[in-house]
Amino acid sequence: MPTSPSKTLETVPNPHPDRDYEVSMTVPEFTCLCPMTGQPDFATIRIRYVPDEHLVELKSLKLYLWSFRQEGAFHEDVTNRILNDFVAVASPRWLEVKTEIRATYGKRPEI
Numbered sequence: 731m732p733t734s735p736s737k738t739l740e741t742v743p744n745p746h747p748d749r750d751y752e753v754s755m756t757v758p759e760f761t762c763l764c765p766m767t768g769q770p771d772f773a774t775i776r777i778r779y780v781p782d783e784h785l786v787e788l789k790s791l792k793l794y795l796w797s798f799r800q801e802g803a804f805h806e807d808v809t810n811r812i813l814n815d816f817v818a819v820a821s822p823r824w825l826e827v828k829t830e831i832r833a834t835y836g837k838r839p840e841i
Contacts, residue, residue, distance in 0.1 A: 737797050739819045740790035744781045750823065753785065754778045760795055760829075765802035772832040773805060775812065779822040786820050805829050809841045 757775040764771050775795065779786075794815070798808060813827045829841040 736790065736793040738790065739794050739815055740787045741784035741820050742787050744783055744785050747781070747783050750780050752778055752780055755788070755791065757792075757795055760798070762798040762805075762808055763800065763802045765804060768802065771805065774830040774832075775809075776826075776828040776830070777812070777816070778826045779816065779820070780824040782821050782823050784820045786816060805831050805839070805841055 755777045757777075760773045760775045761770050762773075763769065777791075795812075803811075809827055809829045813825060816822065816825055816827070831839045831841070
């Protein structure tokens with residue numbers, strides 16, 4: 731298992747693929763760089779999904795999200811990339827990815 735940022739999400743077998751149950755994760759320390767200013771942007775990422783045959787391994791998720799720290803990216807793009815990458819590796823039955831961006835100029839956008 732890597733210990734540095736990685737663009738790879740890893741999976742493990744779902745021990746109960748016969749059941750519909752929800753996995754929920756909240757990551758309050760997400761950061762990336764604003765592509766306009768180069769300044770850090772901070773957000774909370776919330777991921778909820780109903781797994782099928784595979785679960786996303788939590789340590790790989792941490793390293794995957796860590797990989798965005800030095801990348802210039804709009805939150806709309808990051809949110810959709812996370813969703814696409816999750817679907818590509820785990821093929822969940824249902825998935826929701828939300829990004830709560832920390833207040834900027836009195837605004838608190840959510841994607």
